Amino acid sequence: MSLPTGSIPFRENAAQAIRNEALRAAMRNATGVFAVKRADAVSAVPLEEWRDKASETRLQVLDHLADYVDRFAKSAVRAGATVHRAKDAETAREIVACLLKDHGIQKAVKSKSMISEEIHLNDYLEKQGVTVVETDLGEYIIQIAREHPSHIIVPAIHKDRRQVGKLFAEKLGCAYTEDPAALTKIARAKLRQEFLSAEAGISGANFAVADSGSLVIFTNEGNGRMCTTLPRLHIAVTSIEKIIPSVADLPKFIRLLPRSATGQVVTTYLSMITGTRKAGEATGAKDLHIVLLDNGRSSIVAGEYREMLKCIRCGACLNACPVYQTVGGHAYGSTYPGPMGIILTVLLEGMERAHTLLDATTLCGACADVCPVKVPLPRLLRRLREQRTEMGLTPTMERQGMAGFGMAAKSPTLFGAGQQAARLLWPLARKIGVKGTLARMPIPAEQPFRRRIS
Amino acid sequence: MRVQLFVTCLIDTFFPETGEATLRLLRYFGVDAVLPTEQTCCGKPADSGGYRYESRKAAEHFLSVFGRSTDPIVVPSGSCASMVKNHYPELFRDDARLHAQATAVAGRVYELSQFLVNVLKADRAGLKGRGKITYHASCQLTRELGVKEEPLALLRSLDAAEFVPLPSADRCCGFGGTFMAKMPEISMALADEKLDTILSTGADTVTGCDHGCLMNISDAIRRRGAAVQAKHIAVVLAEGLA
Ligand code: SF4
Numbered sequence: 001m002s003l004p005t006g007s008i009p010f011r012e013n014a015a016q017a018i019r020n021e022a023l024r025a026a027m028r029n030a031t032g033v034f035a036v037k038r039a040d041a042v043s044a045v046p047l048e049e050w051r052d053k054a055s056e057t058r059l060q061v062l063d064h065l066a067d068y069v070d071r072f073a074k075s076a077v078r079a080g081a082t083v084h085r086a087k088d089a090e091t092a093r094e095i096v097a098c099l100l101k102d103h104g105i106q107k108a109v110k111s112k113s114m115i116s117e118e119i120h121l122n123d124y125l126e127k128q129g130v131t132v133v134e135t136d137l138g139e140y141i142i143q144i145a146r147e148h149p150s151h152i153i154v155p156a157i158h159k160d161r162r163q164v165g166k167l168f169a170e171k172l173g174c175a176y177t178e179d180p181a182a183l184t185k186i187a188r189a190k191l192r193q194e195f196l197s198a199e200a201g202i203s204g205a206n207f208a209v210a211d212s213g214s215l216v217i218f219t220n221e222g223n224g225r226m227c228t229t230l231p232r233l234h235i236a237v238t239s240i241e242k243i244i245p246s247v248a249d250l251p252k253f254i255r256l257l258p259r260s261a262t263g264q265v266v267t268t269y270l271s272m273i274t275g276t277r278k279a280g281e282a283t284g285a286k287d288l289h290i291v292l293l294d295n296g297r298s299s300i301v302a303g304e305y306r307e308m309l310k311c312i313r314c315g316a317c318l319n320a321c322p323v324y325q326t327v328g329g330h331a332y333g334s335t336y337p338g339p340m341g342i343i344l345t346v347l348l349e350g351m352e353r354a355h356t357l358l359d360a361t362t363l364c365g366a367c368a369d370v371c372p373v374k375v376p377l378p379r380l381l382r383r384l385r386e387q388r389t390e391m392g393l394t395p396t397m398e399r400q401g402m403a404g405f406g407m408a409a410k411s412p413t414l415f416g417a418g419q420q421a422a423r424l425l426w427p428l429a430r431k432i433g434v435k436g437t438l439a440r441m442p443i444p445a446e447q448p449f450r451r452r453i454s
Numbered sequence: 455m456r457v458q459l460f461v462t463c464l465i466d467t468f469f470p471e472t473g474e475a476t477l478r479l480l481r482y483f484g485v486d487a488v489l490p491t492e493q494t495c496c497g498k499p500a501d502s503g504g505y506r507y508e509s510r511k512a513a514e515h516f517l518s519v520f521g522r523s524t525d526p527i528v529v530p531s532g533s534c535a536s537m538v539k540n541h542y543p544e545l546f547r548d549d550a551r552l553h554a555q556a557t558a559v560a561g562r563v564y565e566l567s568q569f570l571v572n573v574l575k576a577d578r579a580g581l582k583g584r585g586k587i588t589y590h591a592s593c594q595l596t597r598e599l600g601v602k603e604e605p606l607a608l609l610r611s612l613d614a615a616e617f618v619p620l621p622s623a624d625r626c627c628g629f630g631g632t633f634m635a636k637m638p639e640i641s642m643a644l645a646d647e648k649l650d651t652i653l654s655t656g657a658d659t660v661t662g663c664d665h666g667c668l669m670n671i672s673d674a675i676r677r678r679g680a681a682v683q684a685k686h687i688a689v690v691l692a693e694g695l696a
Binding site: 011014018078084322323326327360362363364365366368369379382384385386387388389390392394398402403405406407408409410411412415419421433436437440441442443444445447448449450452453 | 458462466467468474489491493497500501503507509511526551597598624625628629631633636642643647669670672
């Protein structure tokens, strides 16, 4: 599947989102709750120490990423899995489709995976005639609404319960209810049948452990465990930077990820899948395939944006971002929204397509405050803006204005002349306006301060 | 004691009364504040906009003007102070000579409230204020400079004024430099939300250490016709001087 061409119309999307009162209320509500819960969950722990340690471990992997990928692959194979390396999204999709075809499978259950979103797996499989059933409640909602996730861990964050109630009534033919417990029950009844009849389970992984070959999955609904243990075939799609060195490193992330994501002290379900079902074991897939996606990561890790790959996809930076809180995830027009999403999208999809997202930040720094692995998000955003300028992708008017600014900034005379001109031209400029911005600023003073006192 | 005052281009151009208030305050505490007249802009708008070449031009000029003395440099703006303190060294990461100069100058920079409290102990001077005041904690001041307590200490110390804390005080007001021009819809939405919290405090004045934010908040006030004023902390403090 090819991506839409042209750059993402972020400003237009955002302006539309801002007028959507229901969306604004849902976003304000949900991100507010998560932010408060997170703050609570980290208030009495040695957070700085934890963040430093987690960041160190992530860097250690990135410093030797190729080695760690090999080590993980060897361990996973030893444990009975088959490992496939996919250099890009297309290859990864094809691997999954071929596996399903080879096994003669037409229907798969799936637990939440942002990598599968990144490679647009569901659309692709559907076109091949495979039915994929999302089993995470949020993903299930999104799937029957035929939308895409608007948050990396809370896919349906933009919907309130009334909208979900209407959706269920319309698509599932049940009586309208907006009671979350009742809605969950309806979904569970539907999904239970799917789990029991599915012949393949598709999952992602939060971490992949190099020394044991284990996949680690955090969920809150237990659907991940059902997807990966009930069907005879389990296909896990994950990306190479999710590797951590050893099982001994896992506690660093077990304590940080849920706290940062939802403010939970621990996740409800933590699954570690090491290879296939062994003799005498009651559950587990008989056939386990791990698709390791690169999709540009090997080159990102060699460049100046490598620290972005420390990200453990907790979503805290989305919840903390005032822009994300205001416009929601769909406005970004990308798989990953919010501060981390801007950076990843530029890196994964290219500057030409994604440079408009670089304006989706005030550079306030709230994201960096909450990131559990200390990704220097504002610094990376600023650096990408510099790169955008170097590539000549900013508007001509802006470039000319900045060039003038550069000249004036180094010459007090020119600078003074600029101030005077601004004062004189202001009324006219206000009318034609820089998108009305001048009307939101006061008129320059009759005399600049320096003149007044010298 | 002598200091060099970098008044910032925004104050110089739009808010000279804030410059005057800053001077009065410093003089009140016996500080000899010198205002180098060749000063222009720190380069922040170009830096956050991604114009490295232009922001370096501004930064080089700043270094040449303020590199002439070894006095402390006082800046009535968190974002401009942080630009010099934190971003200059980064801007000159590939030029050893300028990097050294930038680091030396960075070490001399104080944001105004930081200087007033940590050097002049102005929070113990029994300054006067009036009315009910709340405070917006601007982003670079709070997160890049780590100046959180100083403005609060000053405001709480004011005689005859009531200080009321602002809920989510450090949430961005939506100014963001060029963001205000490039994303006006979001910028205004964030300023409106900021104003909602300001009005919830019942304060008659909202203050802060950055005129960029105060300008954006003032616009929200104007659009809504709200009965509250946005004033720079220098103005609030100088109002009570004898
Ligand atoms: S960048 Fe940091 S805060 Fe954002 S999702 Fe990744 S780990 Fe979480």
